[in-house]
Amino acid sequence: MAMTVFTHPGRHRVAVLARQILLPIELGIVHQLFGQAKEGASADGEPLYEVATCSLRAGDVGTDGDFTVAVPHGPRALAEADTVIVLSSYEDYVQDTPELAPPLAEAFALIRPGTRVASICTGAFVLASAGLLDGHTATTHWRYTDLFSRLFPRVRLDPDVLYTDGETVLTSAGCASGIDLCLHMIRRDHGTAVANDVARRTVVPPHREGGQVQYIRRPVPALSAPATSAAREWALRRLQEPITLGQMAARESMSVRHFTRRFRDEVGTTPINWLTQQRVELARELLEESDAPIDQVAARTGLGSAANLRQHFHLALGISPSAYRTTFRGPAGPRPSGA
Incomplete structure (x- = not known):
């Protein structure tokens, strides 16, 4: 029998799907914010989440820097997760078909019904390819909204917001808006006090509404x-x-x-x-x-x-x-x- 990926019963299990080539900042955002969430909004409280990084095959995953990330888990983590977060990848920028690639399709088939699935930046391309965004409002990085709209006409794309919340499926814009999305999910799960405590200790703004514009087209x-x-x-x-x-x-x-x-x-x-x-x-x-x-x-x-x-x-x-x-x-x- 295969060993379980998650080892702390009672904690909310977050699986982060990393693909070639990932942006390390996005991976760090998820681990830092969910890892800081503690019971009672206290540094001494019990952790509320357990975060595990996975990829389509355990091993080294390339980044946009001059280093790789050793990912310990394969797609089995997706089957055990309560929340799945899909990071962006350079693969998304050149996607030319709305179909989900076979390895990703096999991985997504492992996700249990009712699991909350979220994306950061162009990770929304994966959620849309899997059919999870059909009929939903979604967003992605403003530079890739034209490509997204062409590939996924059944998705109601809002190119101007920081993040969208469709209850069990959520999307965010550029990588920094992943901070807003993660804090939003923590707030939804455990309330404002816990989310604000995470924001204070991470030294980030505690709350930006999802409808705030992601990119203001005016000179700085x-x-x-x-x-x-x-x-x-x-x-x-x-x-x-x-x-x-x-x-x-x-x-x-x-x-x-x-x-x-x-x-x-x-x-x-x-x-x-x-x-x-x-x-x-x-x-x-x-x-x-x-x-x-x-x-x-x-x-x-x-x-x-x-x-x-x-x-x-x-x-x-x-x-x-x-x-x-x-x-x-x-x-x-x-x-x-x-x-």
């Missing part, structure tokens, strides 16, 4: 030009207060018009939309980590009323605050009034 502003980071830091410290566009612009000594243009160049959205996103994110944390009633959560996040919180929460996440709290904290125990 000159380094000598004023930035908007001070205004953002100022606003984040007082989300519970009324904040106007004029106040934020004044922090950078800019006109409202110039500030709005610079903000969009740097962040990819308007200051008002960004403020709403940050307030919804704070509301998520409060719903997970406190028993505050909905009206108090609305007040502490600057969203004003419970009705306003519900409206913005539903627009951002598609569910009500009370449903979100139940999902992440469970139904046990009495709920405070208004929740």
